[in-house]
Amino acid sequence: MKSPALPLLGLTALGLLAGCGSGLTKYSPQLRAEGELTLRYDDGFSMHAEGREIASGVTWNGLTEYVKCVPKAREHAESAESNGKGAVALSWIGAGLGLGSLGSLGGLAVYEKDKELAAGILGIGVAAAITGVVLAAVGRNQKNVANGHAVDAMNYYNDEVGSYGGTCRKPAPALPQVEPQKPPAPEPKRTEPASRPEKDAPPPPPPAPTAPPDTI
DSSP states (O other), rough: OOOTTHHHHHHHHHHTTOOOOOOOOOOOOOOOTOOOEEEEEESSSEEEEEEEEETTTTTTTHHHSSSTTSSSHHHHHHHHHHHHHHHHHHHHHHHHHHHHGGGGGGHHHHTTTTEEEEEEEEHHHHHHHHHHHHHHHHHHHHHHHHHHHHHHHHHHHHHHHHGGGGOOOOEEEOOOOOOOOOOOOOOOOOOOOOOOOOOOOOOOOOOOOOOOOOOO
16 A cells, blocks of 8 residues: 655655756847946856856855945845845755655555554655755745845946946046036127107297286
């Protein structure tokens, strides 16, 4: 009689291997500044600048050091490195528990002699396998979080430094100064010619003579 734990253990082991694959970017941007970070994928993300690899996932070691002069980029790079290290640790622990659970298959050897002992051994193996899958899933999530922070760090760095051709060790050359042009002088206002003075008006007529007062 076959134990129902055997198919479960097999599916668990296959689940630990799920998602494995390969991929490769075949084109890199040709028009880029010297210190500009670019992202590549070759069975894992990596960032390049100045003709060399700066950092790569999952751990992104070295990214914080490269972008440290841009505060927001440094913050995201530190989060990428911490989450990446956590993802690696959880993945290894999960894989170890998953593989270790296969050892519980030895319980089948004593199944006919002591079914309770065999069931206990297989139960421990199933619990270890499930725990391993959970830890591996959490580690995969942390890996995605680390990659997101790394891309944010790259974008912040490029906007402030990399796209201008500089690095945190070698600032970009200053842009040529262009003297501002003076605005054109305003056109002189047109003035109307002064009106000619009118001819002198004739003097007003003399007042009419008044009658002398009556005399008695």
